[in-house]
Amino acid sequence: MSTAPQPWWIACAAGGMLALGAVGWLARELSAEPSAGHLRPSLFELLEEVRQPPAAPEPGRRAAPGPPSQRSWQSPLRASCTITDPGQRQRLQRLVGQVQTSPARVQIHPTNFGERFTRDAYGNPIDPTPQLVVLHETVYGIGSAINTFLTPHPRDDDQVSYHTLIGGDGSVVQVLDPAKRAFGAGNSAFNGRWVVTNAKVGGSVNNFALHVSLETPLDGEDEGPAHSGYSPAQYDALAALLAGWMETYSIPAEHITTHRAVDLGGERADPRSFQWSALQQRLQNLGALCRR
Template sequence: MTASPRPLWFALAAGAMVALGGVGWLARELSAEPSGGRKRPSLLQLLEEVNQPPAAPEPGRRAAPGPPRQASWQSPLRSSCTITNPAQRTRLQALVSEVQTSPARVQIHPTNYGERFIRDAYGNPIDPTPQLVVLHETVYGIGSAINTFLTPHPRDQDQVSYHSLIGGDGSVVQVLDPAKRAFGAGNSAFNGLWVVTNAKASGSVNNFALHVSLETPLDGEDQNPTHSGYSAAQYDALAALLAGWMQRYGIPAEHITTHRAVDLGGERADPRSFQWSALQQRLQNLGMLCSGRSDQG
């Protein structure tokens, strides 16, 4: 007795119906029409999206985080075109040229500085041109500072450097070319500005700042809030150095600030016992505080 062919025929028919139903669903998806004023993507469009590799983020596409709120910097330097000491002016003008052309130089270890970035950690273009000067003090002797910069520091938290050091006798040591990025200030901002160069860390002013540190007098090698202050020769050298930077990069006097002012951690107090009046007098006599930055006497 032969088996009835009906079960096989029934199965084939059922399969055909399922297949036709699938084709009909596919056809409906491929020809999806707008519904409720909003067009639903077709199956082919969805498949194309799945097969496309993820797009690389475009420069400037992601917003960089801003710094926390801080007190705005109010510069102690006043605008003035009055030359109060012509002899000092002549002497400082010669010093400006000397500091720019023949400073003592030290080659520090590469772990203690970096290149200036042209994009932040989020792909946004940034201006690496120095726009700010941050004043520091060494706390210990200038030799100790130089030895620190010469020492390799693989860990980020140990890396430190300035662009220039000014000894107690007024000697100027260029530690780093101004074109490079010194590690003078960590978690820092200036008037609401910083640059985030590492998405895993906070921002800093280092990418657009120049850093100069004054050698601390012997009685300042401690944590006291004040010390005997800096020498007249240091203020002379500082004014000459600043004048050169201001002329070279177009840095305004109100962008000369302190480590204390830019530090967001509230841990820095340098430079202690700094006399802004001494710097005011010298920059004024150099014509660097005159409106329009005139150098004419």
């Protein structure tokens, strides 16, 4: 038995009823007041969510990666309030003032330094205040180091700088204002801490570090493990510089370290032949190692 075709007006009426039903449901959804315990979002809210572009990550929402494990820094500097050489103390106190107010200054090329960041590459707030001092050596003469800093280096791998250089005769050259970020240590960390300012190249201590480099003696212009060491005048100037930085930025003696210690690649050995006892004596006589 065949079924007779429905008249066209019946099909239209059925379609109209479905459309009216959908419109009525939509109107109820858009105008409905949320009842107690009713947590389901309205259709209006769902449509608004679809129309909105994805929100940008808020500062601090993405966790920054930590550095790989490394040996903790054990400072060779000991706390002491004993003045062992009053004459040296007076001489170094005068030198502290000279280093802070009248060092020689060089204006290096902008590609070799940067600003200190207040947020890392993941949007997290970071403290740009200097909190660490890293000791280096130039390997070649101080003039060679200055020429390197004056030369433009567009490639990241070639960029390098320190805040201060100390010549073999004790001369102090401020290469970069401490407020700026020197490129003294690339892939580096200190006691499990680094700052990632470029997610593509990993982290570094540069954003919270000060860098000072001692001019290497002539017999150290090679890759040997040691050389004849640094002059008494260099240790004098270094102690005067460090004492000023320690006071200005509240840097503890435990945060004076070496490039060798912070380098994560195991490629750095500087400063070679460094005598911590010579620095200990001078900082102690300056009262910079006295904890009360």
